[in-house]
Amino acid sequence: MDVEFTLDDIDQDAFNAAEAEILELMRTAAPNLDARRGTAIRDLLVRPAAQYFALDAARIAALRETFSLKLVEESPETADSETVDNLLANMAYVRKAGTKARGSVAFYTDELKNYYIPEAFTVEDSGQSSYLTEQNWTVRIDAVADPATEVQLTPVAGEEGKYVFVLPLVAENTGSSYAVQSGAALTMLSAQISGITSAEAYTDFTGGAAQEEIADALASLEASLSHRAFESQASITAKLQQDFASVYAVSAVGYANAAQLRDKHNLMGVAVGNKVDIYARTFRAPYLVLLNKTGTKISDGVYQFTLTPSEAAGFYRVRSIIAVGTTTEGVVLAEQPGIGSLAFTVARAAYGLSGTFHDFDPDNGAIETAFSAWQQAVITVSGVSSFVEDGQAVYPDTAVFKTEIYVPPDLLALQVAVDDATVRNQEADQVVRGAIPCFISLQATVYRLQSATVDLLEVADTLADYINSRDFNASLTVSQLSAIFHSFDIVRVALDSKSSAGMRLTGEITAADGTIIEISGDSLDISAVASPELLVSADTVVFAVDLRNIFLNEVIVAV
Amino acid sequence: MKHDISVSGQAGKSAAPTFLWLGSFWTTLYTDKAFIYAYCKGNGLAAAQLYLNFLEAVNSLSRQNIPIFHREVWLPLIIRLSQQNSGDKIAVGLDPAVYVGPQPEDTVYQAKKVYPVGGNVVRSGFTVYPIISERPVVDGVSRIASAIVSPEAVLLKGTHYFVQGGEIIFREDSDPFANPAFLRREIHDETTGVADEEILLWATDALVDLELIYNNYGYQLAFNPGSSEYGHDAVNALWDVRFKGANLTAVRRAMGALLDVPTTGVEQETVEDVVANADGSQTVITDTDVYTVAAAETIREEVVQGAVLEAGSFLSHTIHYYTKLDPARFEAGNRLPLSQFLLDMPMLQLPVGIAGNGVRNGLDAEWKATDITYNGDDANGNPKLSFKLGGAPADLVIFWQSIWDRAEDREESLADFFADFLWSTPPYLQIGIAVGSLNPMRFFMENFFKYNVGVAVVDFNALPEYVTSLSVFACLHRLLPAHAVLMTVAKQQVSDAVGFAVGEALDANYGKALSDAVPTVSEAGLQHRWVPRP
Helix, strand or coil, X not given: CCCXXXXXXXXXXXXXXXXXXXXXXXXXXXCCXXXXXXXXXXXXXXXXXXXXXXXXXXXXXXXXXXXXXXXXHHCCCCCXXXXXXXXXXXXXXXXXXXXXXXXXXXXXXXXXXXXXXXXXXXXXXXXXXXXXXXXXXXXXXCCCCCCCCEEECEECCCCCCCEEEEEEEEEEEECCCCCCCCCCEEEECCCXXXXXXXXXXXXXXXXXXXXXXXXXXXXXXXXXXXXCCCCEHHHHHHHHHHHCCCCCEEEXXXXXXXXXXXXXXXXXXXXXXXXXXXXXXXXXXXXXXXXXXXXXEEECCEEEEEECHHXXXXXXXXXXXXXXXXXXXXECCCCCCCCCCCEEEEEEEECCHHHCCCCCCHHHHHHHCCCECCEEEEEEEECCCCEEECCEXXXXXXXXXXXXXXXXXXXXXXXXXXXXXXXXXCCCEEEEEECEEEEEEEEEEEEEECXXXXXXXXXXXXXXXXXXXXXXXXXXXXXXXXXXXXXXXXXXXXXXXXXXXXXXXXXXXXXXXXXXXXXXXXXXXXXXXXXXXXXXXXXXXEEEEEEEEEEEEEEEECC | CCCCCCCCCCCCCCCHHHHHHCCHHHHHHCCCHHHHHHHHHHHHHXXXXXXXXXXXXXXXXXXXXXXXXXXXXXXXXXXXXXXXXXXXXXXXXXXXXXXXXXXXXXXXXXXXXXXXXXXXXXXXXXXXXXXXXXXXXXXXXXXXXXXXXXXXXXXXXXXXXXXXXXXXEEECCCCHHHCCCCCEEEEECCCCCCEEEEEEEEEEEEEECCCHHHHHHHHHHCCCCCCCHHHHHHHHHHHHHHHHCCCHHHHHHHHHHHHCXXXXXXXXXXXXXXXXXXXXXXXXXXXXXXXEECCCCCECCCCCCCCEECXXXXXXXXXXXXXXXXXXXXXXXXXXXXXXXXXXXXXXXXCHHHHCCCCCCCEEEECCXXXXXXXXXXXXXXXXXXXXXXXXXXXXXXXXXHXXXXXXXXXXXXXXXXXXHECCCCCCCCCCCEEEEECHHHHHHHHCCCCCEEEEEEEHHHCCCCXXXXXXXXXXXXXXXXXXXXXXXXXXXXXXXXXXXXXXXXXXXXXXXCCCCCCCCCCCEEEEEEECCC
């Protein structure tokens, strides 16, 4: 905090005001005082006194400013990050530090041998963003004994003498700009390891977010100023945000809320209260997990597997499914990134209702357990290719599928925390659900002068951070986004969505029954498409955007 | 005002101590002692203001002690001749206030005359100037002097002028521009080229609104009730609820503070005296505090000398807060009889989130015996029963059909469900006949609203003028248990001069009249309006 004011910080206006005030006050005792410039009293007494008077006044004003979060935020002199964090600490609030994007990288080699990959082994994408390993890894050509530290080296299908292993990596820094996509070539920055020829992103890197902005912290601060208990909207938010760094926003859907279905389990279907669904936003950018799932053949080219809560608790939707091999052959990277997803269907259902005290209606189980720790789904994949064996097209009994799924991180842990007998609310039945993302897609054309420099990636980044930091019950409008565009050196951005260059803002929400609700226009209002019987309402949905779904075109204008 | 900070001792008012500290050379030998004394005094006054600012900063650290206004010992105010009788407001703190608009009669302002809406009188007897100051002066200017130094003219608040809404209103013969003791200064606007005159007035003890309460303690809660005693108490009450949880006392105190209704503190209090005041208000003196029940409010019967009031008690009938709606044990749960509740709540509203069954606009239930009607049998041979509720016809169809469908799916009989209210057992022979009787409001209170529902009924006519809506309760909803609900009802006497059709939007705070059963607002009399939960 920089409130170390010195005489150098006093401007002429402040000095003049102080001098005038002292002179005027002196005249209370000596009305005929000669205090013109050049007189001893003016130059030797009044003016030095005015300097210190102005200095003390400035110090007290600065001191007062540092007590007020509002004034600190408004004042460029005191609005440094440390001051803000100090003030927030007084209110029991710690700003979210930001998260690093995570994903997997495939390393290719032409030497069949064991490898040792050290911690902080670094690769870089074309945008010069770095990703690194978080621990030491051993790559083995024989059986893996300890999956926590070892991975398997496997042959690449169709490429004799070429092998691959896949490691989890993490972005070097926080921020949504670390978003390399699967298939992108990566450069190894660390000392070359003999035999490793190339690297590429095996999955998309997701989950990166910047440190929480002051304005965003203020939205959460209001809840932080509360006792911590699983009771009210404010106290539940405060409790979860205290215990889980990943909780960005919370919406408690309780009594008298149309999206609360579980308190109407009586013959009249009228709400009786005591049930609360806690929707937690535990992600900024949409968060993907990668599972290699083994499917069982239903018919030729059609396979089925089940997603359980322990694998993908509260998942929203499956993004893509790619067949990567069969269990008889081992996991083989037969498919190259870039290939589209296989066709699939998702049948949601309730899971483990007999083992919980939480009240779900089994007859409406798929919907009442949606996005919670009691949701499972049966995935049916179709269009899977056969392989040829002895001249015959063969569909093996089982096949492995690389499955990308949008999930809310930490959902199981959150439910465990809410059910913990040491903090659990005795009166209320509280179920945690992942905040339902409204997946945003944004297309815009920006106009800049030839002399101006605009980094479109940075613009997209800023837009993504803004969208991904919205709370529940928020709106998302073209005019809000327009303001962000104009914080860059952009002449204009076309807003008319009817013109080909106009800004297009669309969103997709997966409802509790799996149906897709689309929303578009200049202002995305969740209330307008609310379907509380399918858990979709402004209290349950948040906006989320993947950087890849922001499409910006650039037009250079002469004037 | 209890949150003011006073300058202690004589530090700011006398230069004598400072002068003496200079030593005997300056105080006795030096020939121009007055010269030095003036210097000491000037510095002393300046230091006093600094000290005041410092204390203000220190007190800002406490939400209880934070001053409402910043105080300036001496504050220069400028008025300009060209702005005489201009500005946004011309109210002068007189009763009645003057209204702005076309004036059909009486073109000269007359004290005590009630002007119709649309008054625009010629002001006489006072002169208004907008105050030109770097800081927004709100009030508290006790004196205005022509100069700090031996002023030739001093004006007194109340006697010669008022300060209101950033304007200063001088009474007759007190206009500084008519008084040569106030030195005019000619100014020239470089932009417009217009010559003007201005006078610099020195105001003492000026209160300046720096939004101290909002900036320090309201901002975090996104709540700005303004700078006033009311705002101070309301912000503090909200912080109390946050830190202490939504216990009954804290919630009652918060409601009282948000609506500025006198409410006892966090401890039990004994009434020592109740004093009737000339203006119709009553002062309630307890062993720990003093409260004022405004003239528009009705003091509670139990507030009498010697009465012991539990913590968080409302002293007036302006707020009735019901938290236990079990008709069988009503008074024990609420300290108010069921009969009072029925006066406050002629009917019970079932908002969409409670009515369930896919209704779109909510339903109403009256406290009145009504028939249970037979509507035929379902596929299982069980009777489809219904009773009268208020609401949109489409909603009523959806509501009952959903219940019949659910009973059919579950193979349960509504005859069993309503067995206590039926005159006879099925089978029933004729569709549309009454087969029993039931009080819908009582039925819902007993079966669905018994617990988890709090109802706050607010007498809107008794609220102070600066509390213009019940939207302030929005701050409370996030603090109350999520598995329960607070319903708010505004009770208001409405003049027949104001007309709204049933179902039309009333205003932003009240949304819509929710059913035909609600008395129309165009009728004179007592109105009950549900305030939608934000």
